[in-house]
Amino acid sequence: MTSHDLAVITRIMQKEAGISLSGAKANLVYSRLAKRVRKLGLRSFGEYCSLVENDAGGQELGEMIAALTTNVTRFFREPHHFEHLRERVLPGLVAQARAGGRVRLWSSACSSGQEAYSMALTVLSVMPDANRYDVKILATDIDPNVLAAGAEGIYDAAALEPISVSLRKTWFLPINDGSGRMRANDDLRSLISFRKLNLIGSWPIQRKFQAIFCRNVVIYFDGDTQEALWSRMTPLLEDNGALYIGHSERVSGPAEALLVNDGITTYRKRRSGELE
């Protein structure tokens, strides 16, 4: 992989996914893309770059983005966010839903679904009949491979470990193939819609959310891209809605003025008229 190839890949990732690959990550880029180069029977990274640049259908571009994104996630990662959701946000929303209101939550870089299922399990732990009301979780990601895994909802025993035994027994079914894997049951899966969405692309979202999880994704974006994202995302929160971000992230730019700190990497949207 020449420095020119790396520059081309860096430019494409920045433009298409907002992801900033610094020179320090050359080894990672090489090891992740070498598999694609070999699989496609190409002789060099140069050939691979030309293929991606001239890929009208976007097929290999999607594969390249999928290969270079980090999908690490787990159930109930950063558990304080789910405690905040259960104790500070959901009581009001449950009452609202039971009174005929609409409840919408968004897992905006959901990877293989563990974050969205953790949100759904948190909802079900305080409202086991949530399915009978207008309660929905939107789970989006740029990578179709992880979205397919999320929609399928099958996880191995090690991945399921952070879920309490009682929640596991109630909302998951064993696969029964001796592997220890379990699948989210219909009630759990039906709370979540998995959709492809690029956080730096257009968002076909019309209505606001009462809570947004945007965790462990902006760390891959540069400062300007992060600011622009917060400025687009914050208006999609209802007044007093909650925004949860990753442990090493922070909200920057004009959106900061619209939010109040409400715990560790947790914000609430200021109500209109509420002073800074």
Ligand SMILES: C[S@@+](CC[C@H](N)C(=O)[O-])C[C@H]1O[C@@H](n2cnc3c(N)ncnc32)[C@H](O)[C@@H]1O
């Ligand atoms: C490290 S995972 C975080 C998963 C989960 N939010 C969590 O905290 O456990 C980052 C996810 O962001 C997704 N991602 C990266 N760039 C994106 C973009 N431009 N739009 C949407 N998703 C993106 C990746 O595909 C990956 O699944």
